[in-house]
Amino acid sequence: MTLPDPQFNVAGTLQHFIDLQGLDANILTQILDTAEGFAGINDRKIKQVPLLRGKTVANLFFENSTRTRTAFELAAKRLSADILNVDMVTSSTSKGESLLDTLRVLEALQCDMFIVRHADSGAAHFIARHVAPNINIINGGDGQHSHPTQGMLDMFTIRRHKGDFSKLCVVIIGDIKHSRVARSDIAALMTLGCAQVRVVGPQTLIPADVESMGVVVYSSLNDALKDADVIMGLRLQKERMKTATVPSSGEFYRTYGLSPERLALAKPDALVMHPGPTNRGVEIAGTVADGKQSVILEQVTYGIAVRMAVMSIVMGNSDAMLAQSQDDIMQHKTQPGT
Amino acid sequence: MSEQILPPGTRPIYRITGGTLPGASNPTDIKVCNDTIIDIGTFSESTDDGQDIVDIDASGCMVFPGLVDLYSRCREPGLTRKGTIASESLAALGAGFTHVLCSPDTLPAVDSVATVELILHRSKQVHAGANIIPMAALTVGLRGEQLSELATLQAAGCPVASQADQAIDSTTVLYSAMEYASSFNMPLLMNARDAQLGIEGCAHTGAIATKLGLPTIPVAAETVALARLIELCRETGCRLHISRISSARAVEHISDAKQEGLPISCDVGIHHLFYIDELLAGYDASFHSAVPFRGREDRQALRHGLKSGVIDAICSDHSPHDIDASLAPFPETEPGLSAYDWFVPLLLQVPEVTGLNLEQVIGKLHDAPLAILGRDSSVSFDKGCPANFFLLNVDAPFAKTRQGIVSVGNNNPLAIHDATSLGLSPLKGELRAVFHEGRLTSYMG
Amino acid sequence: MQWLDGMIEPLIQLIAYGPAAALIGIRRGGVDVGQYLHEELTRRGGTLHEEMGELNIAFYRDDFSSIGLHPVVGASHVPFDVTGKHIILVDDVLGTGRTVRAAMNEIFDYGRPAKITLAVLLQRTDHELPIRADVIGQTLQVGSNDYIDLDADRMQVHVGAKS
Numbered sequence: 001m002t003l004p005d006p007q008f009n010v011a012g013t014l015q016h017f018i019d020l021q022g023l024d025a026n027i028l029t030q031i032l033d034t035a036e037g038f039a040g041i042n043d044r045k046i047k048q049v050p051l052l053r054g055k056t057v058a059n060l061f062f063e064n065s066t067r068t069r070t071a072f073e074l075a076a077k078r079l080s081a082d083i084l085n086v087d088m089v090t091s092s093t094s095k096g097e098s099l100l101d102t103l104r105v106l107e108a109l110q111c112d113m114f115i116v117r118h119a120d121s122g123a124a125h126f127i128a129r130h131v132a133p134n135i136n137i138i139n140g141g142d143g144q145h146s147h148p149t150q151g152m153l154d155m156f157t158i159r160r161h162k163g164d165f166s167k168l169c170v171v172i173i174g175d176i177k178h179s180r181v182a183r184s185d186i187a188a189l190m191t192l193g194c195a196q197v198r199v200v201g202p203q204t205l206i207p208a209d210v211e212s213m214g215v216v217v218y219s220s221l222n223d224a225l226k227d228a229d230v231i232m233g234l235r236l237q238k239e240r241m242k243t244a245t246v247p248s249s250g251e252f253y254r255t256y257g258l259s260p261e262r263l264a265l266a267k268p269d270a271l272v273m274h275p276g277p278t279n280r281g282v283e284i285a286g287t288v289a290d291g292k293q294s295v296i297l298e299q300v301t302y303g304i305a306v307r308m309a310v311m312s313i314v315m316g317n318s319d320a321m322l323a324q325s326q327d328d329i330m331q332h333k334t335q336p337g338t
Numbered sequence: 339m340s341e342q343i344l345p346p347g348t349r350p351i352y353r354i355t356g357g358t359l360p361g362a363s364n365p366t367d368i369k370v371c372n373d374t375i376i377d378i379g380t381f382s383e384s385t386d387d388g389q390d391i392v393d394i395d396a397s398g399c400m401v402f403p404g405l406v407d408l409y410s411r412c413r414e415p416g417l418t419r420k421g422t423i424a425s426e427s428l429a430a431l432g433a434g435f436t437h438v439l440c441s442p443d444t445l446p447a448v449d450s451v452a453t454v455e456l457i458l459h460r461s462k463q464v465h466a467g468a469n470i471i472p473m474a475a476l477t478v479g480l481r482g483e484q485l486s487e488l489a490t491l492q493a494a495g496c497p498v499a500s501q502a503d504q505a506i507d508s509t510t511v512l513y514s515a516m517e518y519a520s521s522f523n524m525p526l527l528m529n530a531r532d533a534q535l536g537i538e539g540c541a542h543t544g545a546i547a548t549k550l551g552l553p554t555i556p557v558a559a560e561t562v563a564l565a566r567l568i569e570l571c572r573e574t575g576c577r578l579h580i581s582r583i584s585s586a587r588a589v590e591h592i593s594d595a596k597q598e599g600l601p602i603s604c605d606v607g608i609h610h611l612f613y614i615d616e617l618l619a620g621y622d623a624s625f626h627s628a629v630p631f632r633g634r635e636d637r638q639a640l641r642h643g644l645k646s647g648v649i650d651a652i653c654s655d656h657s658p659h660d661i662d663a664s665l666a667p668f669p670e671t672e673p674g675l676s677a678y679d680w681f682v683p684l685l686l687q688v689p690e691v692t693g694l695n696l697e698q699v700i701g702k703l704h705d706a707p708l709a710i711l712g713r714d715s716s717v718s719f720d721k722g723c724p725a726n727f728f729l730l731n732v733d734a735p736f737a738k739t740r741q742g743i744v745s746v747g748n749n750n751p752l753a754i755h756d757a758t759s760l761g762l763s764p765l766k767g768e769l770r771a772v773f774h775e776g777r778l779t780s781y782m783g
Numbered sequence: 784m785q786w787l788d789g790m791i792e793p794l795i796q797l798i799a800y801g802p803a804a805a806l807i808g809i810r811r812g813g814v815d816v817g818q819y820l821h822e823e824l825t826r827r828g829g830t831l832h833e834e835m836g837e838l839n840i841a842f843y844r845d846d847f848s849s850i851g852l853h854p855v856v857g858a859s860h861v862p863f864d865v866t867g868k869h870i871i872l873v874d875d876v877l878g879t880g881r882t883v884r885a886a887m888n889e890i891f892d893y894g895r896p897a898k899i900t901l902a903v904l905l906q907r908t909d910h911e912l913p914i915r916a917d918v919i920g921q922t923l924q925v926g927s928n929d930y931i932d933l934d935a936d937r938m939q940v941h942v943g944a945k946s
Contacts, residue, residue: 002619003620036858045866046891046892049889122551122552122668125667126668143667208543208548210548213549313851316847
């Protein structure tokens with residue numbers, strides 16, 4: 001790549017969390033281990049730790065999402081940060097102000113961290129490249145590219161139940177082509193050494209050359225589910241019917257829906273996962289979503305701890321780098337102003 | 339050699355000494371008066387005593403005929419924050435182009451005589467710039483519905499008609515347009531793209547776009563449209579030039595069509611001989627191009643096609659942009675590379691990636707475009723011929739500072755990246771001077 | 784080990800009366816010391832909650848702004864309600880006092896203890912906060928350039944100079 005990865009600062013530590021591609025197993029494991037530390041927070045009377053006290057986190061959601069936004073809000077509050085919800089959907093950018101101008105205005109509010117969700121792939125990269133130094137960017141989902149916190153909470157859930165990734169067969173079903181969750185899950189699974197990742201769906205929903213990401217493509221769900229340890233469903237958006245990608249949700253369920261009969265083809269202790277919100281009777285049968293193999297609600301709970309981990313790690317790295325450079329200035333190692 | 343006494347008020351005689359002409363093994367001197375070459379050979383200085391002489395040292399330089407650009411954008415009228423006829427014609431001349439065909443997608447489109455005359459007039463006003471020649475918009479407003487007044491526009495000065503980067507949806511309209519244009523022997527210069535398939539895309543369909551989650555432009559978007567154009571060409575007999583092809587499959591289609599003897603030619607944008615989709619990694623907007631950079635095999639086929647002659651010509655595909663055009667997430671950036679300020683060093687690397695020699699490459703930028711436009715392409719450096727040529731030092735290192743950028747557009751990968759990081763050889767090449775209609779533009783010191 | 788054994792008797796006295804006692808160790812050295820104390824106290828008949836708590840104070844440290852988040856090894860685990868209890872807070876070495884401050888802040892996010900007794904195997908003399916242990920195995924006159932290493936398996940202590 002000719003452009004440097006904007007996720008890392010000059011000290012080589014993670015300062016933005018944008019894309020699981022480009023992060024090695026050590027960083028991913030650090031995030032999972034840190035999240036373990038936060039997972040017990042509900043056991044306390046005061047469900048907070050003081051790490052981000054005095055910091056302001058702003059949710060910049062250019063696409064609607066109550067679920068992800070609330071999860072980030074809760075994570076920020078549990079870290080004792082102040083949270084600002086900026087409604088970008090009806091704001092000035094929809095009136096034609098450029099993304100960059102909007103960013104400058106928000107920087108002037110002196111927030112420490114932005115959680116960004118945007119409809120364009122590459123939006124988080126763009127913002128991270130142009131944001132003022134010492135502001136952290138967390139990607140809450142950019143177009144079809146990446147949803148890294150969802151990827152991490154999926155890994156956390158799998159690790160909690162299954163432990164070692166190197167022995168697992170993970171199957172991802174549905175609209176991989178348009179799914180940032182799928183891309184993030186695939187990147188994380190490959191990095192963590194997953195034995196086999198399978199993607200399955202109609203060809204209209206499988207992106208070109210997806211094998212280059214390290215996955216095996218199946219067109220038959222029954223074949224794909226054999227010996228599966230983890231099954232991940234993906235949301236099928238109604239738009240797909242309008243753009244002639246899938247004829248109907250009924251046909252989708254008949255060919256690629258996770259019914260109880262199909263679930264039985266996988267290993268008996270296989271996990272059933274879904275990033276939500278689920279379309280019951282389309283991607284997954286209601287009984288399967290509610291069944292004993294389903295960990296869908298756990299994913300939501302773990303999402304808080306994982307987001308707390310990501311936010312504290314990048315914030316800590318930025319603060320440390322800032323402290324170090326101020327230290328260097330104090331000791332005349334660098335000239336102030338350079 | 340006859341002596342000429344010049345009447346007062348005329349331009350001086352230029353004596354260009356020590357340059358290497360095409361096909362020559364020894365340096366040759368050229369003498370230019372007004373817009374004509376008045377002598378060729380080896381001169382001694384004494385023979386011109388008493389006359390107003392300007393000596394141009396061309397030692398170490400190759401001498402090439404002024405290049406002809408089959409696709410460029412000057413942005414004027416209507417998009418002048420991205421470029422003007424003045425700025426872009428100057429930039430073109432600095433890249434060795436003396437004649438530039440400008441895309442009709444200005445605002446308004448070039449579908450009226452008034453716009454044609456504005457462009458021609460502005461171009462004439464620029465003393466040291468390339469000649470800007472407008473293409474006619476094939477349909478009114480490029481909307482693909484109603485034919486433009488092609489005969490009138492041709493008479494006003496448009497040698498070809500084009501749809502720029504807009505596809506025509508209706509095959510009926512396209513058929514009719516091709517029939518109509520052929521009545522006036524007006525060639526069509528068409529980019530092959532489907533009206534719907536890939537219209538939302540911004541990158542080649544492949545592993546990179548999959549990883550980046552970008553909407554894509556499949557090869558089929560080009561080849562299906564190309565097949566349609568070829569079939570209609572066969573039936574209507576319209577002279578067809580396919581502008582800026584991008585895929586291996588397109589090269590095959592055109593090769594087959596040519597073997598049949600159909601009146602088809604094609605060109606490739608210079609950047610497509612070098613850049614591929616892998617360079618989009620990290621959402622590098624400098625590689626966002628309306629004709630996408632495709633995969634390695636496609637690039638290889640384009641290079642072979644140029645060598646084998648299936649691809650007749652090279653164009654610049656010059657697309658200058660203002661700075662805001664690239665300050666957005668990748669899918670929202672405006673596509674296009676500003677070509678002229680970095681054209682010469684790329685031109686000089688075409689031989690090493692295609693196996694053609696430099697003279698043959700120059701042919702793809704001079705002889706072939708002229709032939710496609712139905713003009714006489716024979717180059718002569720003889721007494722009495724027009725003085726349209728440039729001096730190129732092919733070994734001088736190439737250095738483009740910010741201040742040295744002539745075009746309004748800085749949007750070129752080489753403005754921000756090192757050549758070797760893009761898979762290129764170190765950049766060389768320096769234009770020393772251009773003679774255009776006898777006027778000298780010097781870039782020395 | 785003699786220093787450890789010397790801590791048992793005072794602790795027995797402290798938990799003999801008053802609110803119900805429970806032991807919490809600060810990771811990681813405090814957990815090893817705490818485990819030993821917990822076994823001994825239970826064996827000698829002291830009334831102590833049967834499970835021991837463990838604190839990972841990574842989220843309560845005061846140096847987050849200067850050195851970022853410390854690597855987190857395991858979650859804190861306090862398997863009892865701290866409210867109203869007499870907490871025996873155990874660490875291996877008390878130095879600046881910041882670790883203990885962080886631990887106390889964390890305990891108070893679990894609830895409101897009736898009392899906290901600080902028991903450390905070794906107390907250094909380079910304090911930076913007004914925190915001193917109630918039960919001490921041994922006091923060591925060491926400067927900030929010295930380090931102390933607790934070998935958990937052999938319950939041995941090594942003192943050396945930082946390199």
